[in-house]
Amino acid sequence: MTAQTSVQNPLPFFVKDCVLSTISTGEHAGNLIEFRDKLLTIHEGCIYHHFWGGHLRPMFIDPEYQNDFAVWAHRALHDNILAERLGIIDPTQFRSQDDLRGAVIEVVENRLDESEEINNLKINAHFYFVRSKIIIFTTPVQINTPLDLIKIVPFMSTHSIFYHFIDARRRSNEEWDDFSLWLQSYGNEFQELISQIRSVDPYFFTLPQLKKELIKVVQKYFISES
Amino acid sequence: MNDILQEYKTVVGEGVIQQLHQIASALKGIRIVHVNSTAQGGGVAEILQKLVPLSQALGLEVEWKVMKGDADFFKCTKSFHNALQGSQKTPDSYLLRKYEEVNAINAEELRPCLEEAGMVFIHDQQPAALIKYCPSRKGKWIWRCHVDASRPNRHVWKYLRDYIVKYDASVFSLDEFTQKLPHPIYLVPPSIDPLSEKNIELPADEIASIYQRFNLDPARPMILQVSRYDQFKDPLGVIKAYRLAKRFKPGLQLVLAGSGAADDPEGDTMLHIVQDDAKDDPDIHVLSFSFDTNRIINALQRAADIVLQKSTKEGFGLTVTEALWKGKPVIGGNVGGIRLQVVDHHTGFLVNTPEGAANRIRYLLQHPDRRESIGETGRQFVKENFLITRHLLDYMALMVTLIRPEDNSIEFK
Numbered sequence: 216m217t218a219q220t221s222v223q224n225p226l227p228f229f230v231k232d233c234v235l236s237t238i239s240t241g242e243h244a245g246n247l248i249e250f251r252d253k254l255l256t257i258h259e260g261c262i263y264h265h266f267w268g269g270h271l272r273p274m275f276i277d278p279e280y281q282n283d284f285a286v287w288a289h290r291a292l293h294d295n296i297l298a299e300r301l302g303i304i305d306p307t308q309f310r311s312q313d314d315l316r317g318a319v320i321e322v323v324e325n326r327l328d329e330s331e332e333i334n335n336l337k338i339n340a341h342f343y344f345v346r347s348k349i350i351i352f353t354t355p356v357q358i359n360t361p362l363d364l365i366k367i368v369p370f371m372s373t374h375s376i377f378y379h380f381i382d383a384r385r386r387s388n389e390e391w392d393d394f395s396l397w398l399q400s401y402g403n404e405f406q407e408l409i410s411q412i413r414s415v416d417p418y419f420f421t422l423p424q425l426k427k428e429l430i431k432v433v434q435k436y437f438i439s440e441s
Numbered sequence: 442m443n444d445i446l447q448e449y450k451t452v453v454g455e456g457v458i459q460q461l462h463q464i465a466s467a468l469k470g471i472r473i474v475h476v477n478s479t480a481q482g483g484g485v486a487e488i489l490q491k492l493v494p495l496s497q498a499l500g501l502e503v504e505w506k507v508m509k510g511d512a513d514f515f516k517c518t519k520s521f522h523n524a525l526q527g528s529q530k531t532p533d534s535y536l537l538r539k540y541e542e543v544n545a546i547n548a549e550e551l552r553p554c555l556e557e558a559g560m561v562f563i564h565d566q567q568p569a570a571l572i573k574y575c576p577s578r579k580g581k582w583i584w585r586c587h588v589d590a591s592r593p594n595r596h597v598w599k600y601l602r603d604y605i606v607k608y609d610a611s612v613f614s615l616d617e618f619t620q621k622l623p624h625p626i627y628l629v630p631p632s633i634d635p636l637s638e639k640n641i642e643l644p645a646d647e648i649a650s651i652y653q654r655f656n657l658d659p660a661r662p663m664i665l666q667v668s669r670y671d672q673f674k675d676p677l678g679v680i681k682a683y684r685l686a687k688r689f690k691p692g693l694q695l696v697l698a699g700s701g702a703a704d705d706p707e708g709d710t711m712l713h714i715v716q717d718d719a720k721d722d723p724d725i726h727v728l729s730f731s732f733d734t735n736r737i738i739n740a741l742q743r744a745a746d747i748v749l750q751k752s753t754k755e756g757f758g759l760t761v762t763e764a765l766w767k768g769k770p771v772i773g774g775n776v777g778g779i780r781l782q783v784v785d786h787h788t789g790f791l792v793n794t795p796e797g798a799a800n801r802i803r804y805l806l807q808h809p810d811r812r813e814s815i816g817e818t819g820r821q822f823v824k825e826n827f828l829i830t831r832h833l834l835d836y837m838a839l840m841v842t843l844i845r846p847e848d849n850s851i852e853f854k
Contacts, residue, residue, distance in 0.1 A: 231852075232460060236838040237628040239613065241621040260849060338591060343616035345628065350838045351852040352463045354456070372456055 225400040228358035228393070230371060233378040235271055235347040237264075243341040246333050247292065250342055251323045259312040260346030266306040266315065267381055268347055270422050271374065281418050282306070284319060284342075291340040297326045305418055307384060349382060361398060361405055364433045373422035380425060381417050392417075394429070408436045443498040452635045453830045461830065463853045464837040465499035471559035471580075473503045473840070476551070478518065478567035480507045482700060483669075484631060484759045485564050485587055491634040491829050492836075499833075504558075506551055508568045514543040519707055521566040524597035525590045526673060526754045531597055541570060548574030560840050569604045581609040581843050587631065588756040589618045589777045610843055614757045614778055625846075627839045630781065632832035633762045633823070638735035640766055643743060651740040655726055661692035662806050665745035667738055667763075670699045670711035670729070673754035675774065678795045680718055680725060682751065685799030690806055693724065698741055700730040742767050746812065747805050751798055755779050762827045765789075765819035770812050772801045782827070788819035 240258060244250035265283035280286045285302035288294050300322045309315040327333075354375070358367045371379075379393040387396055395412045398405040411432045417425055450458045475493065477485050489505050496503040510518070517536035524531060532540070548555075548571050555561055555571065559580040563569055565587050572582055584605050590598070590613070598620065605611060610625045619626050633640055652659040664683065668674040676697055683695040697715060699708070712729050719725035730737065742748060748764035750773045757778030764771050765782060771789035773779035783789040790801040805812050845851055 232456065234460070234834055234838055236835065236842050238842075239616050239619045239626040239628055241619055241626055243617075339617060341617070343619075345616050348838075348842045348848070349850050350464065350841060351850065352460050353852075353854055354459065 225397075228397045230354045230356040230358065230367065230375060231378050232352045232354055232372055232375045233382065234350050234352075234374060235264075235268060236350060237268070237345055237347045240344045240346060242344045244344075245336045245338070245341045247294075247297075247323065247327055247330065248333055251320060251327060253344060254316060254320050254323065257316075257344050258346050259316065260348075261344045262312045262316045262319070263306075263385070264345055264347045268345070270377055270381065287342045291336055291342070292334065294326070296329075297322070300326070307390065307416075307418065349378075351378065358397075361401065361408065362437060364394070365430075365437055368426070368430050368433060371426065373426060376422055376426045376429070380415075380429070408433070411436060445494060445498045448636055449495070449830055453824070453828060457830050457834070461499055461834060461837070464834065464841060465496075465501055467841050467844075467853060468501055468837060471502070471840070472557065473501060473560040473562070474506060474555060474558040475503070475562045475564065476506045476508060476555070476568045476571065477564035478508050478510060478515075484757070487634070487637070487639070487759070488631060488829070488832065489564075491637060492833055495829065495833055504554065506554065508543075508547040508551070508571070510543045510547075510567065511539070513539040514567075518565075518567040521597055521601065522588060523673075524594035525566065525586075525588050525601075527592050527594065529594055531594060537600070544568065544570035545574050547571060551575075560843075562836075563608070566601055569601055572604055572607045581840075582607070583627075583839070583843075584608040584611040586611060586613050586618070589615075589754060590620055591618050593620070610839070612839065615781060618756075618777070625843070627835075629832065629835040629839065630778065630827065631757045631759060631762075632827050632829045633759055633766060634829045635766065635824075639739050640763055641739070643736065643740055647736070648740045648743045651737070651744050654737075655696065655728065655741075657694055657696070657726065657744075658692070659744075661694055662690060662746045663694045663696060663744060664747045664749060664802060665696045665698065665741055666749040666751065667698045667742065667760045668750065668752070670708045670715060672707075672711060673752055675751045675753050676711070676715045677718055678753070679749055679751050679798070680715070681795035682749070682798035682802060683725065684722075685796060686802040686806070687724075689803050693802075693806070694726070695724065696726045696728060696741060696745070698728040698730065698738060700734055700738070738763075739767075742769060745769060747772060747802060749798060749802075750774065750779060751792065751795070752776055752779060758782065762823055765816075765827075766823045768813075768816035768820045770805055770815040771819065772798050772805075782822070784822075786815070788815060788822055 242253050244253050269283055280289055280298050280302035285298045288301055289298035304318050306315050358364060383393040384390045395409045398409045415428050420428060446458055475489055479486050493503050493505045513536060517532045517540045520530060520532040552575050555575050556577045557579055561582045562585055564585045606623055611622055612627045612629050613619045614630050616628055657663060666679045687693045716727050719727050742764050748769045748771050750758050750761045752774040755777035761771050761773055761779055761782045765788055771783050773783040773791055775791040775793050783791050785791055792798045792801060841851055
């Protein structure tokens, strides 16, 4: 979080930006059994990266499935049953990356139990396990009052949105975004806005869409207030 | 602000420049050295030509060293280059001895600089063995692989791997290009420089002058492939695609434009094969340039209606990035880094055969509005993902994480 929680004197919201440094594990899976086996031991950073890192990768198409595992099941394995089951796993519902890993493994093992044959993929269709480290930058921008969100959010980079809205969830004990945590420092005054921001599900938006959604929520709140 | 940074700011925006400054502040006082095998020609030299001054403008202490080699050395390293991309031809023991000798000789000259440096980036296979001859290394050494090494010739990979395992980290362009190695493997796609002669905006009359210079008809459509004359760039496949498409667009013209690189001794052989294949058709223009032709390539890319990169193997395909930056739809081979850049119906089309390429040529020639919208999308895509500023940021992030290997999250205040 970027501000202290004090009703009397809330601090400004300091806007930060970030990049991911992407690291290959050298591990890849060419069929579903290999995939399950690698999942059991792969670095936990891979679990985070393949659920969230896709937001920061170049892409055009609105993702049909919301994480890399589901996309692979769909595009490479052509197993839409598996893709749908993996796609619905919501990473925000798990307390740790290991719990999330367990949920993925369970879905895969169930699918293995149902499968009569295991298809081997060409090397260029393998699943490659990647993890990342996050580099965080300060910016000269700060949001002094909640009303300033209207002015500042439209000019925030998508990486900044990623940092404050997505990555924030693994930094705070409450597992919420930085915006709503900062608004809490105003006591109950912005409870409705907090609730609306928290109702935005980051998992189903690309970053530009997520930014638009946040702008919409903030604008709607302050316009209706005025 | 330094002039060069001011120029980039006009293209990428102030936020990116601020990020570069912040991360550079963590690397002040660390001497960084890049080593490759050619000062001009080829994608690596092009990247370093701007990456180094840009790094220096941020206050980093950066040097670029070019190793020297003879014909046998480059014959061997070209053979490595092909073998890393799957060719089964293995250099003989004489050539391998030359490779080691040349690296040892270069190490004599470079050792004081390299052993004292805080970070050493060794680009590709040519200087990879330098590490063996620099035993008292003080800094971190990083091997940067610019090619698709996903399915290498195992004999050659085993030979090179013995050197590469000595490095502290390696860098590949894509996850699917990597090999298992006992150190961190970073993923950094390459980039283009929007302010270089090859990519800068050109006046309309300069673009128009290209038609007369190369005997092209501006009233007829023109398709272009820019690449070295190399079997993996499939220039013969491009000619076949052109011939298939020309049946439906009789006025079609094809330009194949290639510049040589000092470390590519096979280029002439392939050029002669291509010239022979094209000799009976006056609408096929096979151009071979010496080094200083960046503005000509730039003008050709801007004059083209469609750009092809029908490679059958490709590291990343910077010519694709260049064409996208100029707002051209690209028809690319469904391989390597081309797949990261060419997205069907968004920035161009991926194809697997000359027939597939011919189909897409016909489609795009028939739909000028689609050419325009695809081109615009491609330019924005490159701006966001494949400019040199992003590349430098990735390298600096890599260095910072190597200095602080335990931290998964590194914050600059």
